[in-house]
Amino acid sequence: MSCPLIANADVMRVTRLDQCGNPIPGDDNGYVFDCFASLAMNNNSDDGEDIEYKAANGRVCGYKKGCPTFRGFDLELNVFSVSPELIEILTGNPVVLGYDGAPIGFDTCSVKCDTGFGLELWAEVLGEACAEGATGQWIYFLLPWVSNGLLGDLEIGSEAVTLQITGSTKTGGNWGVGPYDVMPTDATGTPGPLLTPLEANCHRRTFITTTPPPAPSCDYVPVPA
Template identity: 60%
Template sequence: MNGYDITFTFYEASPELIELMTGSPVYFGYDGKPIGFDSCSIACKAGFAMEVWTEVLGEDVCEDEAAEGAWVYFVMPWVSNGIIGDLELAGEAVNLELTGSTRAGGKWGLGPYDIQAQDAAGTAGPMLAPLDSSCHRRTFITSIEPPEPSSTYIPVDGEFCMAS
């Protein structure tokens, strides 16, 4: 298996997100705040990780009575071959579509967030088992609410190999 093809549509895309997905540099304003990005050559070896949470809907989404909701958590530790489609300019937003494919070898480990219950009390912590380097993605249901969206860069422990 070579990987999974993916397609995501972003309804909000910060310059930092574009930089992470493409390697294209952020363009800054006079005050040092990101205001745009340059579209430049993209190195073939570039890649990024993508985490996605989606809320599980329904009355009985959790067997855990202490939980205040449930989310499906997806992680793709190495996305490459990314192609950003045409930018859609609308009256209130700029939308873009990303297509790409997953690769094995992302060395995600336990990841940077507390996303899984560690005990019966629902204590938030990292994944209970690391994602194996031969895996392309992991999906599971969690009662831990996702972190607040942020454009802050979060490093992942370990070295990344550039070939799978």
């Protein structure tokens, strides 16, 4: 059994989803970037109700700890890049186009609760020997359905500007095995999609992969059918 250590976050990819959580194929439905500071995945849970039976003399006759209910993850993504394409996929708000039809900005209008995106993160593994033929190892995180993307407070001054986008994960989407090759499918390391889909009640999958992350881009990237 390996004992991987996470060195640092490397690359992130977001994919546009429809209202049912399906990845939407097309040339303008994905974005790959590495200009981000952090991604926080905070547990959202309910502690449940404790049950206690206490006698008149103060003695506790019985006690049962409440069973927590896991609601999902509340995300906080801090990015440096003010990319119209990225903000558009994360928040669902429209881009502003220039005279040539290229995105040059974005509008901030409302919270698009009926849109969503899938999020993938590759983090470098420290101190692990790679399998033969592999070029590296990464910890791969998949959050197959994130909704309620919202651009946070923005302060522009003399210091570096970081944009924060918040959102929350959902279950019951249709990511399936995914539209991308993210893991080895045989002993020779042939890249392929997930070997098994996430169950309907799952919010995140994490595993080690030797399939390299995609190259960052400053433009939309295509989502295969």
